[in-house]
Amino acid sequence: MTRLPAPESADLQARYPEVFNRPASARLAVPAMIVGAFAIFVFGLVDLDFSPGRMLAGLHQLGWIVMLMIPPDPGSSLPAYLAALGETLSIALLGTTLAAVFALPISLLAAKNIVPSSIFRFPVRRFLDSIRGVDTLIWALVWINVVGLGPFAGVLAIAVSDFGAFGKLFSEAIEGADKKQVEGIRASGGGALHEIRFGLMPQVLPVIAGQVLYFIESNTRSATIIGIVGAGGIGLQLAEQIRVLEWQKVSFLILMILVAVAVIDWISSRLRFAIIGRRAVV
């Protein structure tokens, strides 16, 4: 076995000057960014009242809370918790479906290949963006003002906030659709509605169905928290038990949420496989 002669360092430097003599700005950019990021981080810690003493005291307290949580025990309120969990799942399913039903026609208006003029598209897009900019919890508070406390307010809150998200996702799916099928419909004499119904919908519906299922899954999580402001479901129970420091019940409720989310995850990934095939689900 022959050894290759080691190339001279000077020779290499002459051949690849851009590797050896990078300008100072390029060499310092990344360290400077890292230092800057950490400077803001430290400033944030100071500004937000972090101190080792508070941290230790808090961790001590947290340790106690965790000790008190074991073992999880629902006490005598298991039936009430199961009903609340059912309520949460209902909120997620109903809210997501409502959002999808209303978002579909609006998303057509926000898609470039359906509404080419940006004068019409722009306000629709900004409208959807503003809806998305407001958190589900805020919508829940607003709806509680309108229809009163209870799960119905939660359904409407999830429906409204998902409406914004779906409008964007659906319109992106529609924009990504293949033009040729639409042209085919037009060539055979179909009107604008025929183009959408027979040219676009068969392409985008599986994508949309996948997204809706994914959102039902993630809304199960959102639906658990809107109860905190009084919009029904298991979050209401959870917030109440935390407030009265019933830690065993709290840990039981958290476990219930974890199990419910895992089950919904499993069901919806099975359904997604069935609808769009294995390859489309990453």
Place this chain on the structure above:
Amino acid sequence: MTVAVPLLPSPQLAALNDAYRKAVARKRLRFTMATAVLFAALVIAAVGAEVDLRTFVAKIGNFVSYFDRIATLENGARVWSDVGEWFWGWQKWLSLLGETILISYVGTLAGALVAFALNFLVAENTSPARWLRFVVRRFMEFCRTVPDIVFALIFVIAFGLGPMAGVLAIAIHSTGALGKLFSEMVENADMKPVEGVRSTGANWVSCMRFAVLPQVAAGFASYTLLRFEINVRGASVMGFVGAGGIGQELVVAIRKFYYSDVSAILLMIILTVFVIDIGTGWARGRLFGKDARS
């Protein structure tokens, strides 16, 4: 140019037509059944969620008029006719918004650092031990399944009211969410550089540092920026449970029906979210090329 479409003889055609009809009928049946199941589930859900269409119809006017009310000042004028009166508390709100952004920044960065430290243990191709992988993985799943506001509720009791609870809640949730994304990225990394580094006698830490990290660093930063964007929204409601930020002011304004304040604060939150959205989108495009923007 005319092309004659050849017609098949009818017996042959009949068989094909028959098969086609059967296939379509099967598809229709499946579709109808799926719709029926969905409909049944929706009806059950409607009963479970106490949906009451009569209240809805009776009160929907309230929803529309709510936006009318939040666009009206106390003296009855439209809010935009007197911006000074509308944004009377802008100094306080602006500093609270700054606090909100800082909460999400510190929370995201802390979460990203923990996720960074843990993700190499979770990724299938780099994990040093099976049991470790299993344990850390379950921990991350726990962190991301429990909503951040639930952590905030508990931390407010442990650490006291204030932004600290919010930061820790966001940090823990981000650890779970980013840990998953990071480890998936490491799993997709090319393993040949790792072999190269290991063949020089390097230990596990050096392998990660010199072989894996250069491949994934840009992606990590991109995901972290995306998470920051999400966390700004999350931090805006942390105040609902007393964990700092603008949420406290908002929930008071909504509950006490200070209508014009609600619209002013909401507008400020929406604008902030827009600016952060655009800013992080720009930063990601700038740092990692156009393809990282989506």
